[in-house]
Amino acid sequence: xxxxxxxxxxxxxxxxxxxxxxxxxxxxxxxxxxxxxxxxxxxxxxxxxxxxxxxxxxxxxxxxxxxxxxxxxxxxxxxxxxxxxxxxxxxxxxxxxxxxxxxxxxxxxxxxxxxxxxxxxxxxxxxxxxxxxxxxxxxxxxxxxxxxxx
Amino acid sequence: xxxxxxxxxxxxxxxxxxxxxxxxxxxxxxxxxxxxxxxxxxxxxxxxxxxxxxxxxxxxxxxxxxxxxxxxxxxxxxxxxxxxxxxxxxxxxxxxxxxxxxxxxxxxxxxxxxxxxxxxxxxxxxxxxxxxxxxxxxxxxxxxxxxxxx
DNA sequence: TCACCAAGTGAGAAGCGTTCTCACTTGGTG
DNA sequence: CACCAAGTGAGAACGCTTCTCACTTGGTGA
Numbered sequence: 184x185x186x187x188x189x190x191x192x193x194x195x196x197x198x199x200x201x202x203x204x205x206x207x208x209x210x211x212x213x214x215x216x217x218x219x220x221x222x223x224x225x226x227x228x229x230x231x232x233x234x235x236x237x238x239x240x241x242x243x244x245x246x247x248x249x250x251x252x253x254x255x256x257x258x259x260x261x262x263x264x265x266x267x268x269x270x271x272x273x274x275x276x277x278x279x280x281x282x283x284x285x286x287x288x289x290x291x292x293x294x295x296x297x298x299x300x301x302x303x304x305x306x307x308x309x310x311x312x313x314x315x316x317x318x319x320x321x322x323x324x325x326x327x328x329x330x331x332x333x
Numbered sequence: 334x335x336x337x338x339x340x341x342x343x344x345x346x347x348x349x350x351x352x353x354x355x356x357x358x359x360x361x362x363x364x365x366x367x368x369x370x371x372x373x374x375x376x377x378x379x380x381x382x383x384x385x386x387x388x389x390x391x392x393x394x395x396x397x398x399x400x401x402x403x404x405x406x407x408x409x410x411x412x413x414x415x416x417x418x419x420x421x422x423x424x425x426x427x428x429x430x431x432x433x434x435x436x437x438x439x440x441x442x443x444x445x446x447x448x449x450x451x452x453x454x455x456x457x458x459x460x461x462x463x464x465x466x467x468x469x470x471x472x473x474x475x476x477x478x479x480x481x482x483x
Numbered sequence: 484t485c486a487c488c489a490a491g492t493g494a495g496a497a498g499c500g501t502t503c504t505c506a507c508t509t510g511g512t513g
Numbered sequence: 514c515a516c517c518a519a520g521t522g523a524g525a526a527c528g529c530t531t532c533t534c535a536c537t538t539g540g541t542g543a
Contacts, residue, residue: 243522266499266531267501312432316468316470376529
């Protein structure tokens with residue numbers, strides 16, 4: 184399912200993740216770590232992973248990088264774990280949503296075939312929908328297949 | 334649109350909001366204030382409103398009441414405002430979602446006609462969906478009508 | 484009606500995720 | 514190479530939320 188987030192064989196570049204912001208050495212490391220993330224992650228988890236790849240990068244820098252990536256639309260908050268924001272890589276540019284696997288914790292991109300359905304449903308009640316967010320919970324393909332045998 | 338959240342002419346009772354938890358005088362006051370809320374609210378806003386109705390009720394009590402109501406499924410977190418959790422009354426027992434009006438800030442219940450669509454869309458990609466959350470953004474009926482003239 | 488006790492309360496301290504500050508460093512441009 | 518806006522690290526500060534503790538209250542059984 185990496186194709187979901189890494190259709191380009193080289194994956195998104197640091198500049199893709201940060202938009203037009205300057206990409207320092209530290210941010211390049213953070214971008215690489217984020218790209219290697221296979222599940223949703225908190226800022227602290229990212230900081231640990233980053234410190235593992237390149238000790239010395241501060242927590243503030245991680246938070247600033249997250250902020251830059253969110254601004255660039257490359258990362259988004261998909262939930263909350265123990266009071267910390269749960270983040271996920273969000274590379275596909277087309278409108279999509281996230282499936283949070285309740286077994287392995289991964290967050291996968293899922294196409295959004297609902298746009299019209301959602302809007303029309305609410306419009307029927309008289310509201311005007313301009314945007315929407317959907318978070319799905321369940322089992323991803325891998326965990327679903329693993330479950331069959333167990 | 335009050336019918337959305339108050340179909341019973343008397344509205345939900347405190348015990349409805351708290352499930353099986355004990356309903357003290359303070360919790361009854363908090364429940365009443367929550368029922369009168371017309372928009373999504375933060376814990377602090379609720380505390381202010383509660384203090385207005387019955388001075389002396391502590392912030393910790395408000396947080397504990399919120400926690401109890403969330404556990405009972407009567408209140409849910411629908412977002413985040415300046416770092417504080419944004420809460421909304423959630424009385425209808427049938428599966429529904431929330432429309433956050435970007436103009437007046439109210440959070441309205443909207444029927445969920447998507448259940449099958451959402452599940453089948455993700456299922457098509459091989460996942461197994463067990464639940465989902467949808468948050469819609471746009472203009473509620475009132476604001477939409479107000480907009481036409483302006 | 485009374486006694487008992489689990490559950491709830493108020494006040495404030497503590498915890499903890501996140502943001503800010505400040506002096507220093509670095510990337511990119513001319 | 515010089516310049517300077519942008520980024521960095523360390524830690525303090527901030528603010529939301531939870532916890533602690535002594536006290537009160539609601540509900541149950543006798």
